[in-house]
Amino acid sequence: MTTPPPCSPSSLAPLSRVACIGGGVIGGGWIARFVLAGIDVKVFDPHPEAERIVAEVLANAERAYGLLTGAPLPPRGRLSFCATVAEAVAQAQWVQESVPERLDLKRRVLAQIDAAAPPEALIGSSTSGLKPSDLQEGLAHPERLFVAHPYNPVYLLPLVEIVGGTETAPGTIAQAKAVLEAIGMKGVVIAREIEAFVGDRLLEALWREALWLIKDDICDVETLDDVIRYSFGLRWAQMGLFQTYRIAGGEAGMRHFLAQFGPCLAWPWSKLTDVVDLDDALVEKIGAQSDAQADGLSIRELERIRDENLVGIVQALKASREGEGWGAGKLLADFERRLWSAAGDRRAPDAPDASAPLALVETRVSPAWIDYNGHMTEHRYLQVFGDTTDALLRRIGVDLAYVEAGHSYYTVETHLRHLDEAKLGETLRATCQILASDDKRLHLFHRLFAGPEGREIATAEHMLLHVDTQAGRATPAPAEVLARLAPLAEAHARLPAPPAAGRAVGQKRASLAATA
Ligand SMILES: NC(=O)C1=CN([C@@H]2O[C@H](COP(=O)(O)OP(=O)(O)OC[C@H]3O[C@@H](n4cnc5c(N)ncnc54)[C@H](O)[C@@H]3O)[C@@H](O)[C@H]2O)C=CC1
Numbered sequence: 001m002t003t004p005p006p007c008s009p010s011s012l013a014p015l016s017r018v019a020c021i022g023g024g025v026i027g028g029g030w031i032a033r034f035v036l037a038g039i040d041v042k043v044f045d046p047h048p049e050a051e052r053i054v055a056e057v058l059a060n061a062e063r064a065y066g067l068l069t070g071a072p073l074p075p076r077g078r079l080s081f082c083a084t085v086a087e088a089v090a091q092a093q094w095v096q097e098s099v100p101e102r103l104d105l106k107r108r109v110l111a112q113i114d115a116a117a118p119p120e121a122l123i124g125s126s127t128s129g130l131k132p133s134d135l136q137e138g139l140a141h142p143e144r145l146f147v148a149h150p151y152n153p154v155y156l157l158p159l160v161e162i163v164g165g166t167e168t169a170p171g172t173i174a175q176a177k178a179v180l181e182a183i184g185m186k187g188v189v190i191a192r193e194i195e196a197f198v199g200d201r202l203l204e205a206l207w208r209e210a211l212w213l214i215k216d217d218i219c220d221v222e223t224l225d226d227v228i229r230y231s232f233g234l235r236w237a238q239m240g241l242f243q244t245y246r247i248a249g250g251e252a253g254m255r256h257f258l259a260q261f262g263p264c265l266a267w268p269w270s271k272l273t274d275v276v277d278l279d280d281a282l283v284e285k286i287g288a289q290s291d292a293q294a295d296g297l298s299i300r301e302l303e304r305i306r307d308e309n310l311v312g313i314v315q316a317l318k319a320s321r322e323g324e325g326w327g328a329g330k331l332l333a334d335f336e337r338r339l340w341s342a343a344g345d346r347r348a349p350d351a352p353d354a355s356a357p358l359a360l361v362e363t364r365v366s367p368a369w370i371d372y373n374g375h376m377t378e379h380r381y382l383q384v385f386g387d388t389t390d391a392l393l394r395r396i397g398v399d400l401a402y403v404e405a406g407h408s409y410y411t412v413e414t415h416l417r418h419l420d421e422a423k424l425g426e427t428l429r430a431t432c433q434i435l436a437s438d439d440k441r442l443h444l445f446h447r448l449f450a451g452p453e454g455r456e457i458a459t460a461e462h463m464l465l466h467v468d469t470q471a472g473r474a475t476p477a478p479a480e481v482l483a484r485l486a487p488l489a490e491a492h493a494r495l496p497a498p499p500a501a502g503r504a505v506g507q508k509r510a511s512l513a514a515t516a
């Protein structure tokens with residue numbers, strides 16, 4: 001994944017300062033979502049270990065993003081912890097409340113937020129089921145409060161139910177939707193407020209029925225979960241209930257489906273109206289079965305397994321319809337296009353520093369990049385070097401719009417040298433020197449440095465050709481691209497040639513010294 005040049009503007013969204021009040025399961029997920037979108041986040045959570053918990057969620061989120069996307073994310077936003085709600089929200093443009101699900105507590109915390117946040121700041125509540133009108137009571141600025149109900153893990157699942165209360169301004173809802181879209185999420189506006197909105201209405205129905213099935217010894221928790229994950233759970237990631245049932249109606253579609261299965265609704269297929277008594281015995285029964293099912297895996301390990309699975313599912317959906325994408329995969333594809341465009345906009349000044357190769361990429365070794373040897377795995381070196389090439393191309397005007405218009409540079413040859421290891425979390429910095437260029441060819445030499453001491457850990461030499469992507473053949477680059485390239489190439493021609501340039505695989509250092 002490319003980290004953009006250091007001088008880039010930070011955030012993707014039309015905002016750059018967020019406050020998160022509550023940093024537990026959901027608050028932590030929101031924090032990761034915002035920070036990884038380049039937004040500065042201030043947190044208030046009285047939990048003595050809040051910083052550790054948030055750091056662990058953020059590490060898992062970074063790992064997941066490392067697997068999810070190769071698109072250039074903006075530089076991480078700054079994360080800081082505050083001693084009071086007032087301090088956290090004082091400068092915020094969006095405040096996300098994620099405290100425990102109790103009306104009295106939420107009202108108290110929302111009143112504190114409302115009193116200290118700038119009047120124009122948006123306030124979203126993560127509540128799973130409280131009505132926004134009930135949360136608005138007593139606020140001085142209820143018009144900017146709405147429910148923003150996410151799904152766990154917030155940093156991977158894109159949906160947010162946006163629900164307005166009686167006093168929420170329509171502009172608030174529109175603004176919230178736009179912000180969420182800018183950070184890669186899908187805000188759906190729920191037309192009328194109702195307890196538990198839409199998603200949790202459905203989940204509660206399933207959950208209630210599931211609890212009955214366990215209580216009545218129809219199956220254990222593992223069997224129940226297997227029934228979901230080997231059958232309709234697989235279907236639901238790509239089509240919802242109605243589209244799935246439309247297909248299940250055969251060629252006659254939904255009407256036939258309703259005719260066939262409608263009568264079952266009146267049969268004893270559900271006990272939904274009865275609420276199971278979650279007494280100690282049932283809690284212990286479920287707890288014990290759930291412990292056995294986890295088979296010793298910790299919550300963080302389970303989260304990582306879940307995240308890898310979700311990433312795979314979203315990527316499969318991104319590849320659907322011959323790469324156009326479908327559902328959550330299309331949302332990711334669209335978001336990545338915006339990331340590429342935003343990276344193009346972060347193009348650096350035209351006057352290059354002629355005294356050194358260009359410093360184009362700064363990133364960190366993500367957990368997803370570590371292999372069984374405990375260091376950065378080999379293909380990630382190529383990823384960082386590829387990102388460095390992309391950063392150079394954007395500088396000379398070869399950005400997403402340019403590629404979409406039918407031309408690009410393709411890499412036709414690469415020689416990569418691994419000189420040292422890179423460890424988890426180390427900072428990486430990549431530079432680029434243009435060795436030679438003409439109207440079709442671009443000959444580049446990249447160097448990768450790690451850690452604060454700037455150890456050189458790899459070099460890469462690449463030859464690229466300018467191509468007409470429709471015709472699939474090399475073609476001269478247009479004058480405007482060559483004009484941007486020329487001053488860089490001329491400056492770099494005056495730099496000493498890197499000793500390793502032009503090396504062959506297996507060439508000894510001694511012979512290199514002789515030729516240098
Ligand atoms: N866990 C889930 O699957 C989902 C939860 N939600 C909603 O998100 C909200 C938070 O739930 P979770 O994160 O699951 O709970 P949690 O228990 O994991 O986290 C709540 C956090 O709030 C903190 N907190 C308590 N009092 C506070 C105060 N006065 N000010 C600031 N922070 C305070 C706690 O220290 C804790 O870290 C709830 O409204 C819940 O319904 C929404 C979607 C899914």
Ligand SMILES: C[N+](C)(C)CC(=O)CC(=O)[O-]
Nearest residue numbers: 128150151152199200203
């Ligand atoms: C159990 N829950 C009501 C907190 C679930 C949610 O609100 C959404 C989710 O992530 O399943």
